[in-house]
Amino acid sequence: MDIGRLVELNAVYARVIDTEQFEQWPELFHDPCLYKVTTADNVANGLEAGIIYASSRGMLQDRIASLRKVNIYERQRYRHIVGLPVVLGQANGAADVETPFLIVRIMRDGAMDVFATGCYRDKVKPDTSGALRFAERIVVCDGRRFDTLVAIPF
Amino acid sequence: MDIGRLVELNAVYARVIDTEQFEQWPELFHDPCLYKVTTADNVANGLEAGIIYASSRGMLQDRIASLRKVNIYERQRYRHIVGLPVVLGQANGAADVETPFLIVRIMRDGAMDVFATGCYRDKVKPDTSGALRFAERIVVCDGRRFDTLVAIPF
Amino acid sequence: MDIGRLVELNAVYARVIDTEQFEQWPELFHDPCLYKVTTADNVANGLEAGIIYASSRGMLQDRIASLRKVNIYERQRYRHIVGLPVVLGQANGAADVETPFLIVRIMRDGAMDVFATGCYRDKVKPDTSGALRFAERIVVCDGRRFDTLVAIPF
Numbered sequence: 001m002d003i004g005r006l007v008e009l010n011a012v013y014a015r016v017i018d019t020e021q022f023e024q025w026p027e028l029f030h031d032p033c034l035y036k037v038t039t040a041d042n043v044a045n046g047l048e049a050g051i052i053y054a055s056s057r058g059m060l061q062d063r064i065a066s067l068r069k070v071n072i073y074e075r076q077r078y079r080h081i082v083g084l085p086v087v088l089g090q091a092n093g094a095a096d097v098e099t100p101f102l103i104v105r106i107m108r109d110g111a112m113d114v115f116a117t118g119c120y121r122d123k124v125k126p127d128t129s130g131a132l133r134f135a136e137r138i139v140v141c142d143g144r145r146f147d148t149l150v151a152i153p154f
Numbered sequence: 155m156d157i158g159r160l161v162e163l164n165a166v167y168a169r170v171i172d173t174e175q176f177e178q179w180p181e182l183f184h185d186p187c188l189y190k191v192t193t194a195d196n197v198a199n200g201l202e203a204g205i206i207y208a209s210s211r212g213m214l215q216d217r218i219a220s221l222r223k224v225n226i227y228e229r230q231r232y233r234h235i236v237g238l239p240v241v242l243g244q245a246n247g248a249a250d251v252e253t254p255f256l257i258v259r260i261m262r263d264g265a266m267d268v269f270a271t272g273c274y275r276d277k278v279k280p281d282t283s284g285a286l287r288f289a290e291r292i293v294v295c296d297g298r299r300f301d302t303l304v305a306i307p308f
Numbered sequence: 309m310d311i312g313r314l315v316e317l318n319a320v321y322a323r324v325i326d327t328e329q330f331e332q333w334p335e336l337f338h339d340p341c342l343y344k345v346t347t348a349d350n351v352a353n354g355l356e357a358g359i360i361y362a363s364s365r366g367m368l369q370d371r372i373a374s375l376r377k378v379n380i381y382e383r384q385r386y387r388h389i390v391g392l393p394v395v396l397g398q399a400n401g402a403a404d405v406e407t408p409f410l411i412v413r414i415m416r417d418g419a420m421d422v423f424a425t426g427c428y429r430d431k432v433k434p435d436t437s438g439a440l441r442f443a444e445r446i447v448v449c450d451g452r453r454f455d456t457l458v459a460i461p462f
Contacts, residue, residue, distance in 0.1 A: 011238035011239060079271040079296050080254065081237045081254060081255075081389055082238055083322065083390055100323075100388065100389060102389050112296075114412055143414050158311050162311065168408060231348065256410070258425045260450040
């Protein structure tokens with residue numbers, strides 16, 4: 001799989017979230033799919049359950065719908081810096097890819113902090129039109145604790 | 155437009171600033187050009203005026219000249235981490251591109267903080283020699299507040 | 309030298325460290341090699357000596373062995389975000405490359421901070437199998453001070 005196209009998919013993913021075009025986010029996944037947010041500690045301890053879990057575009061869309069309701073009064077902003085992807089293996093047109101990320105949170109008053117870092121563990125394959133989409137995106141956060149109420153996509 | 159060449163242009167841009175070879179910075183723009191630093195809030199509110207504005211290489215060079223005078227006693231350092239570019243459209247050999255960035259500031263005593271995050275909104279096209287240059291670079295900072303005295307290029 | 313392959317080498321380098329597969333880290337270097345960690349101030353002042361220095365895979369392996377002993381009780385985690393490489397020159401199949409980096413440290417309690425930023429100054433060339441490896445990697449940290457006891461590879 002061409003690394004340029006993986007870079008492009010990851011760039012679009014980050015842009016959709018950071019520009020708050022959340023409704024386009026589920027479109028970057030296959031249907032059904034696997035989307036899970038978990039922590040490195042959970043993975044190391046063999047805990048399969050994620051903090052956030054979805055197995056279809058419909059579930060992803062539900063998250064966005066609730067995010068739109070909840071966050072009317074919240075005005076923090078997020079900025080994803082996505083690192084360089086490593087292709088771990090390929091078979092049948094699908095690729096296993098790991099890509100590090102860093103998310104900065106910008107508060108209403110301008111204060112900025114490192115909100116999360118971690119690694120995307122993905123299965124990527126083309127859809128019927130040839131566009132690359134996520135069959136799986138497991139978001140493994142480095143930190144042990146984070147606000148489980150936060151609803152933006154990672 | 156080849157994404158590898160866009161990556162290269164952005165990498166050189168960041169390096170010129172972080173190695174303090176500021177005099178080479180205007181060379182990365184067309185002449186005339188548009189260089190503007192603004193905030194996401196200003197953009198959302200339809201405010202056109204930027205915090206920093208230049209429309210020619212000469213104006214960019216003036217900024218650098220004043221930076222060289224002002225900052226003799228300042229010793230902070232900056233580090234740009236530029237993310238993955240998204241090509242939004244292309245026409246007549248020019249491309250509309252958005253690229254996220256993160257700037258870390260390193261103080262004289264070694265303290266580091268996230269200085270700025272945001273998105274470059276660019277129009278990129280080749281000059282007569284074929285080298286890619288910025289016809290426009292609009293720097294949209296995520297934070298609402300920043301030190302307007304700061305003179306380094308974003 | 310293809311920029312895609314440089315991106316790949318840097319991505320693998322970061323992944324080996326952040327997944328704590330430290331024993332694979334020396335494999336990314338030629339033997340003999342030059343690995344040095346220093347600061348931008350030292351470089352600016354013409355100080356050649358680095359804070360960390362190795363000239364062979366054996367010395368790199370020794371660092372890892374001591375790291376494995378020392379760090380049994382330490383549980384911080386690191387996340388490298390590697391920026392875009394700039395190829396400064398090429399000759400005889402080797403390339404001079406500079407690549408910015410940002411390292412976030414994640415403490416046991418989940419607190420995160422910017423641990424280091426800087427620039428990798430590399431000489432990269434293929435080994436006999438054609439795989440790109442570092443003949444030199446000089447890690448120039450932006451900050452003046454850092455914990456010299458820290459043993460993870462930068």
